[in-house]
Amino acid sequence: MKRSKMMELGVGLFVLAGILGMVFLGLRVSGVGFGVPQDTFTLQANFANIGGLKSGSRVAMAGVTVGRVSDVSLDTEWLDARVTMELDDSLEGKISRDSTASILTSGLLGEQYVGLSVGGDPEMLEDGDTIRDTQQALVLEQLIQQFVSNMTSE
Amino acid sequence: MIHHIVALGRGTLETVSALGRAVIFLVQAAWGVPSREGWHLWLRQMHFIGVMSLAIVLVSGLFIGMVLGLQGFTILVDFGAEDALGQMVALSLLRELAPVVAALLFAGRAGSALTAEIGLMKATEQLTSMEMIGVDPLRRIVAPRLWAGFVSMPLLTVGFSVVGIWGGYLVGVQWLGVFDGSYWSNMQSSVAFVDDILNGMLKSVVFGLVVTWIAVFQGYDLVPTSEGISRATTRTVVYSSLAVLGLDFVLTALMFGELG
Numbered sequence: 285m286k287r288s289k290m291m292e293l294g295v296g297l298f299v300l301a302g303i304l305g306m307v308f309l310g311l312r313v314s315g316v317g318f319g320v321p322q323d324t325f326t327l328q329a330n331f332a333n334i335g336g337l338k339s340g341s342r343v344a345m346a347g348v349t350v351g352r353v354s355d356v357s358l359d360t361e362w363l364d365a366r367v368t369m370e371l372d373d374s375l376e377g378k379i380s381r382d383s384t385a386s387i388l389t390s391g392l393l394g395e396q397y398v399g400l401s402v403g404g405d406p407e408m409l410e411d412g413d414t415i416r417d418t419q420q421a422l423v424l425e426q427l428i429q430q431f432v433s434n435m436t437s438e
Numbered sequence: 439m440i441h442h443i444v445a446l447g448r449g450t451l452e453t454v455s456a457l458g459r460a461v462i463f464l465v466q467a468a469w470g471v472p473s474r475e476g477w478h479l480w481l482r483q484m485h486f487i488g489v490m491s492l493a494i495v496l497v498s499g500l501f502i503g504m505v506l507g508l509q510g511f512t513i514l515v516d517f518g519a520e521d522a523l524g525q526m527v528a529l530s531l532l533r534e535l536a537p538v539v540a541a542l543l544f545a546g547r548a549g550s551a552l553t554a555e556i557g558l559m560k561a562t563e564q565l566t567s568m569e570m571i572g573v574d575p576l577r578r579i580v581a582p583r584l585w586a587g588f589v590s591m592p593l594l595t596v597g598f599s600v601v602g603i604w605g606g607y608l609v610g611v612q613w614l615g616v617f618d619g620s621y622w623s624n625m626q627s628s629v630a631f632v633d634d635i636l637n638g639m640l641k642s643v644v645f646g647l648v649v650t651w652i653a654v655f656q657g658y659d660l661v662p663t664s665e666g667i668s669r670a671t672t673r674t675v676v677y678s679s680l681a682v683l684g685l686d687f688v689l690t691a692l693m694f695g696e697l698g
Contacts, residue, residue: 288478291481291482291485292481294485294489295481295484295485295488295489297489298484298488298489298492298590298593299593301593301597302592302593302594302596302597305593305596305597305599305600306596306635306639308600309532309596309599309600309635310631310635312622312626313528313532313599313603313625313626313629313635314626314629314630314631314634314635315625315626315627315629
């Protein structure tokens with residue numbers, strides 16, 4: 285009886301340790317929160333070139349993450365990239381119509397994200413609206429090409 | 439000439455019939471889900487297969503995490519990207535190393551023991567005697583072991599990952615001086631719970647099933663002599679290792695490749 289109880293205790297601790305490990309992996313390693321999924325609203329923007337942006341990339345305003353890219357597709361009408369973003373609900377009705385969306389890079393070789401900078405128009409963007417003023421991603425090859433052609437023309 | 443063709447035919451038939459026996463065996467044994475009276479049998483196997491494997495799995499995890507930290511640091515520091523160490527350690531552990539290495543250790547530690555144990559039961563005709571007195575050896579002997587392996591493997595893999603990430607932290611942050619905050623925040627921004635952690639767990643569930651299945655079947659199906667037991671034990675380790683590595687490629691292609 286004594287031995288059997290010890291064994292049950294051992295197995296119980298083993299399973300408990302496994303569950304705690306899973307919680308650790310979830311919270312500490314992948315950074316999952318237990319909060320309910322936040323309400324979001326979507327904005328869209330067309331870019332001439334998105335560089336390495338992909339679905340899941342972050343959207344930041346003044347460097348603070350406020351949402352993420354939910355979809356990237358090719359706009360067949362204009363033949364440019366159409367980026368759909370899900371933004372924090374609390375920002376709905378606070379982003380003016382002339383705001384700029386630009387694709388920025390964190391660090392020199394880091395991943396790319398969308399940076400929003402707010403304009404001064406009193407009219408605000410609603411759910412599903414499109415940001416008109418966009419700035420495409422910096423593509424290193426194009427920069428080098430420009431630099432070289434400037435050098436040779438001088 | 440005819441001899442060779444006959445040998446080829448016999449070999450094929452034997453392989454196919456062994457495969458068929460193995461599948462029928464698995465289906466019949468897996469039917470014996472631990473019931474109320476079978477509970478203590480399952481518990482005993484959980485203790486032997488799971489708890490007793492914990493030490494080797496955790497120690498290996500710690501060392502693999504520490505090696506990843508050290509190797510990753512020396513490579514990443516050349517690019518000035520040592521802040522990405524956490525991400526590298528966590529992703530390589532969660533996606534590949536933890537499920538695979540834990541399964542290989544599990545095959546060596548628990549699989550071989552299962553084969554030898556059941557093989558000796560067969561050689562000493564304990565299994566036949568059980569049938570004589572109306573006890574189904576599949577339900578009493580095989581099913582608890584199969585289910586214990588199936589449940590233990592993911593738990594061992596979680597332990598391996600956690601200890602490995604901690605080992606990478608010890609070497610990277612405590613010893614080599616990577617900034618503490620960037621180790622964890624880079625990890626959190628790149629590890630996805632479903633894509634990385636749950637897929638890794640899914641791998642370990644599959645490996646647990648395959649390794650225990652091979653081990654138990656090899657024990658049940660061996661030639662009941664001392665030589666037969668030694669051969670079956672070797673086969674268990676060899677087949678399980680090959681199956682784990684081969685299946686890992688297939689699962690990786692399905693989960694992380696462009697196929698999915």
